[in-house]
Amino acid sequence: MIEYSNVSFIRDGRKIIEDVSFKINKGENWAILGPNGSGKSTLFSMLMAYTIASKGSIKAFGVEFGKGNWNRVKDKVGIVSSTMDKFNEVFYRQSVFDIVLSGIKKTIGIYEEVKDFEIAKTREYIKQFSLEDLEDKNYRNLSQGEKKKVLIVRSLISNPEILILDEPCASLDLYQKESLLKFLQEIEEETNIIYITHDINEIMPFITNIMLIKEGRIFKAGLKENILTDENLSNLYDLNVKLEWNRGRAWVKLS
Numbered sequence: 034m035i036e037y038s039n040v041s042f043i044r045d046g047r048k049i050i051e052d053v054s055f056k057i058n059k060g061e062n063w064a065i066l067g068p069n070g071s072g073k074s075t076l077f078s079m080l081m082a083y084t085i086a087s088k089g090s091i092k093a094f095g096v097e098f099g100k101g102n103w104n105r106v107k108d109k110v111g112i113v114s115s116t117m118d119k120f121n122e123v124f125y126r127q128s129v130f131d132i133v134l135s136g137i138k139k140t141i142g143i144y145e146e147v148k149d150f151e152i153a154k155t156r157e158y159i160k161q162f163s164l165e166d167l168e169d170k171n172y173r174n175l176s177q178g179e180k181k182k183v184l185i186v187r188s189l190i191s192n193p194e195i196l197i198l199d200e201p202c203a204s205l206d207l208y209q210k211e212s213l214l215k216f217l218q219e220i221e222e223e224t225n226i227i228y229i230t231h232d233i234n235e236i237m238p239f240i241t242n243i244m245l246i247k248e249g250r251i252f253k254a255g256l257k258e259n260i261l262t263d264e265n266l267s268n269l270y271d272l273n274v275k276l277e278w279n280r281g282r283a284w285v286k287l288s
């Protein structure tokens with residue numbers, strides 16, 4: 034589905050991403066871990082063409098960046114990240130229903146005539162993902178967790194083949210975080226997920242693969258059971274860590 038080959042991103046002489054190669058196949062859900070500033074968001078923002086690689090090639094859904102119509106790729110990728118916060122001013126004026134509906138149009142806000150089938154599809158998604166109690170509410174009045182859910186459903190309505198979630202649980206309290214994680218476990222069959230996080234305990238059972246990024250390079254990548262080990266995480270963070278597994282999730286202890 035997605036293949037990066039020897040991708041680098043260099044700014045002001047600094048190698049932010051260096052010679053990164055990997056493949057993401059259909060049916061895989063990836064969690065991306067790495068210290069602050071290691072390049073996680075930059076690496077995946079290339080799929081939306083928010084960042085353009087300085088070297089190497091990126092292929093997705095049969096299109097090579099720079100050689101084919103990348104809009105076809107963007108149509109297949111959904112993203113929910115704090116970069117969307119810049120649209121808050123527009124979202125704040127809208128109801129949850131309209132925000133989900135705008136996901137069909139792939140616009141921030143609704144500027145075109147809305148068709149009956151689009152209203153029906155929005156109703157279906159609101160119902161399927163249990164947002165009925167929120168649908169008439171103004172976005173500005175939602176909790177942080179509810180806002181994230183609404184933006185995720187807004188992305189899902191365009192049937193993305195890949196959904197990038199960049200630290201979706203940041204700043205959520207324990208209840209909201211667990212509620213969002215349960216929600217993600219429920220939606221994971223709808224799409225393939227790329228989940229960028231700092232919290233190892235957010236790596237839910239549906240995550241199949243892990244990529245560890247350090248200083249702009251892939252430190253380790255592969256199946257979750259092979260990568261999420263005490264040794265790899267200790268080396269990634271330069272700390273002695275020990276993982277404890279509970280209900281299919283790993284919890285970190287310092288040792």
Ligand SMILES: Nc1ncnc2c1ncn2[C@@H]1O[C@H](COP(=O)(O)OP(=O)(O)OP(=O)(O)O)[C@@H](O)[C@H]1O
Pocket residue numbers: 044049067068069070071072073074075076
């Ligand atoms: N367009 C750009 N121009 C210059 N520097 C950039 C650009 N994009 C990213 N960077 C820098 O690249 C580094 C990696 O940033 P990035 O946001 O990808 O890291 P991250 O691993 O997602 O970090 P965090 O976990 O803290 O969110 C940072 O030092 C950032 O300032």
